[in-house]
Amino acid sequence: MHKIEQLTMKVAVMQAAPVIMNGPATVTKTVELIGQAAARGAQLIVFPEVFIPAYPRGLSFGFLVGSRTEAGRRDWQRYFDNSVVVPGPETEHIGAAAAEAGVYVTIGVTERDHINRTLYCTLLYFGPDGTLLGKHRKLKPTGSERLIWGEGDGSTLTVIDTPFGRVGGLICWENYMVLARAAMYQQGVRIYLAPTADFREVWQSTMRHIAVEGRCFVLACNQYVEKSMYPDDLEYRSELDSQPEVMCPGGSCIIDPYGDYVAGPLLGEEGMLLADLDLGALTRTALDFDPVGHYDRPDVFQLIVRREGS
Known part of the structure; x- marks a missing residue:
């Protein structure tokens, strides 16, 4: 199950x-970008945190301690209505694009629960046959994010098996949760995903630390967003x-198990980081350090991880 079948990726x-705030149009853009990356030989394509329908940076949705506004509720409803039911039509479109390209795809979405009306910050995993392989719901939204998203639980600490080794990850500041990282290492993650909204310089230090600590490749992916991209209404x-x-401004990067940059960080523009990963480095760096070996x-x-759902 843990055997790496290919030497490069x-x-x-x-x-x-x-x-922003337009789920269908963002799904269309996602499908187009999957095709572009696959045409350049990508076997795994990583999208940022809550790419659909956007990370609502700068918006309060009318929340103050002890009060809400009706206007803020209307903005929130717009965000809600453009979020993603999993599984649903949006995941079918993305899965079909992954299947047509024959690639693995991971993408951050705001998930709308199909029963209740709670939103979750979720990372989705698609296989090269288009199958929705799994999802991870963010365990602890940060700061004012808690006004938007509910909390995930241990049942979605997802890691998937691929011919390149096990792929899994955590969302944004979950990566500062020491035991959450340990839970990922414990599952044998080799390709560690870190979709994020954090563009600080210190975030780069975090990503390099995780690569060295986990002896894994780290793929950190952020959005590039300008104020003019927000709807005027x-x-x-x-x-x-x-x-x-x-x-x-972004800051996406790819880091090897030695903690060195393979690509990026990319700042100040939209773009695609492409890299050929030398999977043999995963073994070589374990010579002197293996966090769960x-x-x-x-x-x-x-470490005790409760994996039952809430």
Whole structure:
């Protein structure tokens, strides 16, 4: 199950802008980008956190402690209505594109639960046959994100088997949750995904640390977003007046198990990072450090992960 069947792997990290608050148009853009990356030989294509229908940076949805506004609720309903039911029509379109290209695809979406009306920050995994292989719901939204998204649970700490080794990851600041990282390492992750909305310089240090700590390739993917991309008719559009024109410059990167950049960081534009990963490095870097093998001390430390759903 853990055997790596291929020695190299071409990956594409898509630093792109969604069509903000427009789910169908962003799905169309996603399908187009999958085709472009596949045409350049990519075998795994990674999209950012909540690419559909966007990371709602700068918006409050009318929330203040102790009060809400009806105008803010209308903005939130627009966000809700353009979110993704899993599985649903949007996942069928993306899966069909993955199948046509014969590639693995991972993409961040705001998931709308098919029963309740709670939204989740979710990472989806598609196989080269178009199958929806799994999903991960963000365990702990950060700061004001908690006004938008509910919390995931241990049942979606997803890792998938591929011919390139096990692929899995965490979303944005979940990567600062030490035990969440340990849970991923414990499952044998080799290609570690980190879709994010964080463009700070210190985030680059985090990504390099995880690559060295996990002895894995890290694929960090962010959006590139300008203020002008937001719809003009949002109820709270004026909240963006104080924001810079480039609201998210990106910072996507690909890092090897030694902690060195293979590609990126990409800043200031939309773009595609392509890289051929030398999968043999996964074994070579384990010579002196293996976080869940010879450098582990299970006689001293134990990790318990509750995987049942809430």
